Amino acid sequence: MRSSTFRIAFLFCLLPLLSFQGKPDPQPVDLVYPMLDAANSRWLYFSSATRPFGMVNLSPDHEIDGAWNSGYRYDADTIKGFSHIHAWQLSGVSVMPVSYTDAPEKLIGDYYSAYSHEKETVKAGYHKVFLDRYGIEAELTASHRVGMHRYRYPKGNQAGILFHLGGNLGPSAMVDGQLKQTGKRKLEGQVTNSPTSRRPKPITVHFQVEFDQDIESLTSHDSMPHIIVGFGESQGKLLQMKVSLSYTHPDNATENMMTELPHWDFDRVAADTREVWNDLLSRIEIEGNTETQQKRFYTDLWKALQGRRTISDVNGAYPDHTGDTFRIGQLPLNDEGKPLFRHFNSDSFWGAQWTIAVLWALVYPDIAEEFANSFIQYYKDGGLIPRGPSGGNYTYVMTGASSTPFFVGLYQKGIRNFDMATAYEGLKKNHLPGGMMSKSGYEHQTANGGNVEDYISKGYVPYPNPKGRFGGHEQGAGQTLEYSFQDWTLAQLSRALGKQADEALFLSRSAHYKNVYDAQSGWMRPKDENGRWMDPYDPYDYGKGFVEANGAQFTWFVPHDLPGLADLMGGKEKAAAKLNRQFEEAEKLGFTSGTSHAVETHPEYRRIPVNYGNQPSMQMAYVFNYLGRPDLTQYWSRKVLDKAFSALTPHLGYNGDEDQGLMGSLAVLMKLGIFQMNAGTEENPLYELGSPIFDKAVIRLHPDYYTGETFTIQAANNRPDHFYIKSKAFNGAEVKGIGIRHEALVNGGILQLEMGTEP
Template sequence: MNNNKLYVRLFVCLILGLFASCIEKAITKDSFSSSTSVSDQVYPMLDTENSRWFFFSSASRPFGMTNLSPDTEIDGAWGSGYRYKTDTVKGFSHIHAWQMSGVSVMPVTISAANQKTIYEDFYSKFNHQTEKISPGYHYVELDRYQIKSELTSSTRVGFHQYTFPKGSNPAILFNLNTMLGPCENFDGELTKNTNRELSGKVVMKPTHRRPKPVTVFFKVTLSTDIVSIDQDKKTGNYLVNLTNPNHSEVLMKVGISYTSVENANHNLQEEIPHWDFEEVVFQSQKEWNGLLGRIKVEGGTETDRRRFYTDLWHALQGRRIISDANGAYPDNTGDEFRVGQLPLDDSGKPKFNHYNSDSFWGAQWTINTLWGLVYPEIKEEFVHSLLQYQKDGGLIPRGPSGGNYTYVMTGSSSTPFIVSAIQEGLITEDLESIYQALKKNHMVGGIMEKAGYEHSTSYGGGFKYYVENGYVPYPIPEGEFGGHQEGAGLTMEYAYQDWTLAQLAKKLGHRNDYNYFMKRSENFKNVYDQSTGWMRPKNVKGEWYENFDPYQHRVGFVEANSAQATWFVPHDLPGLATLMGGNEEAVEKLNKQFDEANKMGFTAGTSHDVEEHPEYRKIPINYGNQPSIQTAYIFNKLGRPDLTQYWARMVVEKTFSGLSPSTGYNGDEDQGLMGSLAVLMKMGLFQMNGGVDDDPVYQIGSPVFDKISITLNPEYYSNATFSIASIDNSEENLYVDSVMLNDQPLQGYEIRHSQITAGGKLTLQMSNNPKMSFEVEKAQIK
């Protein structure tokens, strides 16, 4: 891009006031001007003061293998990557994934003063005022070198455009041996192939979570000639000296692969065979617009709409593709590394992509629903990817990284994800073999036995006690073998996941299995203490945990306290209410918790790393982490939809509203989970049990917009639109007075998956008058 075009873009962005999220394509692409581009609504800076390595994304495609962006902090998985308050760029790296990082580069100018120090002294200040970011694009000026840097990408290729000062000596530093986010990069190699081509590799050191090393291979092509390559003996890193073209502009493409340099080159040639930077930016914006534009919202404030699309954007990133364009992928599940091959269709293209992914822990209330309804093709792909791990390594993972198991978090969290895909009709073949693979995870030798990051043993999950005694003790008598060995919480999680597997057993006619897993799904009752009214840990002798405090964090409960975790019975809320004395007593108890949590903004501080702070950890409902994010919709299931409507609105207002680098998700966003939750709550659709019913059920809440339109994918559902119209909607009129589906009264506050996917219109008459199903003394809305 020449300087005139650059200045035009920056000027237009400033005029439009789209700070930190503007990219003007109307100059050359009339059909996607900023006035019609949904992607321009996204605010990428959200929560970047609290972000972690994989949280921030800019020059990236949806789920892209390449996720190119500037790094301002590079040490550790937490507090790293792009951190808004750090004003120093320390490199542009191509991989920001769960437990993975790699290929960090930095454009520099070389002078007599810095040519001997550049390998260790190369950071540059930058200014947010001149920075421009939108999905698929990042512009930043490196003040130290006066280099204008622009980044974009395809799925597997990073595309750089650097405008160097005229008369300077341009170079690019390849920091292949460095600490980079969650892991150290080492054994970096860079080779000159031709005057304009380089190839190389770098190894990611194992982490506590990812137990094996991973190699990333890359191929580099440049638009200008390479003068020389120098390697520093101390750091082992490389400086690529370039000729300075007359127009002072250098383009660089970096294709990456986890299998070979040859496949990195294939990815590069397949995805960006040309040198048109503008075209790649446009195609990236077009891809984002296509996905984000499937949901159209009307009404609310401009900030409300921008925040909605920012939440939706987060729901479509973080979990990263690891397979090449030809279907090759890294398989680290065995004793020896191997290159696997995904099945190909008749045209020779992979039938699906393979993924790197954080845990599906909490996905039953988030991406299960959003992906299944709006992005069924993505959900289907992820199911096939999880099943590919099972074919290679014998177990369906709950969070794979680097082509291997990490055993992140707990239980068999992939079970409700896969079962819901089957119930939605997205997966229709080989159901018996899928069932048997899922069942294996719920039995001896399966993944349910393992606590978090328990790689070499199977004691930390307390599974044998769960099967024999009906609960997991706290503490585990055998000792510490992994993370998250909190027995009461594990018991409740296993019980829910057993129930979800039972639904598939029923569908396939496995009556004995159905009865067996349904019986196990009642194990939550074994950790309910009638004397206190809370779920409570037990030791191996069956004795209740002494000096019990339901607000004490992580004592028997995974990333939660008892007050939060007591409500984790999404499969049998009537049964839980019975334990508490009935629906009215349960509603009163939960409503009091919401009253208290409201005073603290419904979250344990503004970031995940402060949850255990004494000031925050006693919160009774925490919408900053997964264990209690379903609680507002529990009222619906207990006969008080008005309280669901009220508290869901309050949670959205205090937890998932606004646009600021200082806040956004107030906890652990976890690769789309909280973004998805925010989207669903604002749409007023929620699935309490994870969508694993035969024809899944959605609970209706209180939408924040006047109208929401979902364009259904015709390859999976009807070639139609489903809309939600909230008549007389306002901050005061947050209650649903009546429900109509296609102009016919709909009983209750639930709607079936088949009713939505057939297309049509849901009409909600809103009012300021709560419509109660029964009166609850002392549970009136404040």
């Protein structure tokens, strides 16, 4: 493997060609608004002191009990610690600076502090707060695997730092907390994330701590798993602390610190982290629209590079929980002894076919390739390509073989610097009994909830599952639709690799979606094991045969054969009219089931026919492109952006489940006016056009993957009410059809659009 591809894995240094020549002011990183939707935050959502996909994601916590409604919550007024890990089913290493004049042990059971936003500064890679109770100014930043703290204590008080070593912390309970002094200014410790219903095995976080002042005392309490590290009376001098992490061994935590952060220059770390973010964000340059919409765009792009976290060390060691016993794995190294890629913790790729799979492959192919290699490593270790692994565990989050479109899209776009033979072996296994299609959500011990056997033999997944209940999301009609699409994408890869028998098998299975279409009602409809339609059936009722959606939404989940779906509905004209009515109805609720994932099942929201707050509806505005009505794609995509993805406040943002970059990626693609219905999984994939919101957007193409330098979208006469494309040309030639093919686009050039108020 070429080491340049994976330069991101080591120091996250990016090629100079990908950065702006003469950077604008403000720079993209300065437009990021980290507070977006922070009032609705869940444990893994909020980010400040972190790098892209960093092992460390350091920020204040207001709520520490549970994976939902936890972590940083904008409307809260009390800080309960600064923790270093906010990831899918992972947490760890929470600390709290304290000052005191009395016995420090009194604080161990009561150490929270009030604070206010008036004395808070949050930027990409940096967070500052003032703890009112203690009079302490706290600043946070981070390298990839090391958190750095800078505290200013009030003069005259004793200065200390409390380590939270037990009890609830986000998604899991911390157990076996340990902390010991290893030098005048050094500590070593560990905490273990207990198993959860989603992550079935524990995972230990090892950490090393260094201070720039001598430790004077360690104070603990027999009944509380917390320790206060004391530094004596403060003279107003800044106290700095570095905390490095490892999921494998304390020595690797030491190596992570020595490699990434051997110095004590806090401002330098913050500046370096800012520059890392800016280099990635600068791969897309935008002009036009309002400053608010430019800020929202770069915040969306920032979110697209968030949430999924590194779990491997700088030397390539990583935690492997895919087998019966824990082991420390080792990633392959290049000739210089550095890992060829990082290993990742990742929430589900469910819905990624319309979001990160498309955005990463076009703008961040180096990152996409790393994730492919990481997922293949899971297969080599545990025998399955995961849907969403946590702490080296398989979690079996959500349903289907959601990683398949991701891999197939990479291959079709020429991103192939991974073991394709092994990947294909693992992908095919996932589509057969015993693979991912056999498991429903969080089904750890069995392989029955996915019921791929009935899908194969009957042509659909019955609802309810005749085998019983084994996991979450056992929603047969929705599973049938997912499997059909994923089978079609695997058939495309089979064709590309010359595997004709597999191509025929999976292409045949991809038509199974037709078996859950009820011509009488005009909707996708669940069937039981005897082939009887669900009766009574309400296509607007949430979660009755469909995963996190209703039948009205999921009826359009046929991204691989929309013409075939239209034929079932009586033709494209009738299909377009039906879908248009759904959008008209959904507009009354702003196209989302409320303003957060927590309320989407409420009676007033669950019946919405289009929901841009969750993954199953993400493609619906672009379906019109395939029904002969690109004007309606342009119209409704703009309407959705305005209602669902334009806010720039702590209380609004994604109106649902952002899921580690999925919503951010979708918003970026829609605002650029490009989309891929099938995740770009056909030969020479098509980028369909929507309605861009900016006058100009320049995508700087990665030179290791694509021959062109830039792809530019120019939208002349673009205004808020100018939804429609009146004319389109690429490199001077008229564009016919609904989009541009991948090979042409990545050779570089200019797409010129003339926008107007009429179709």
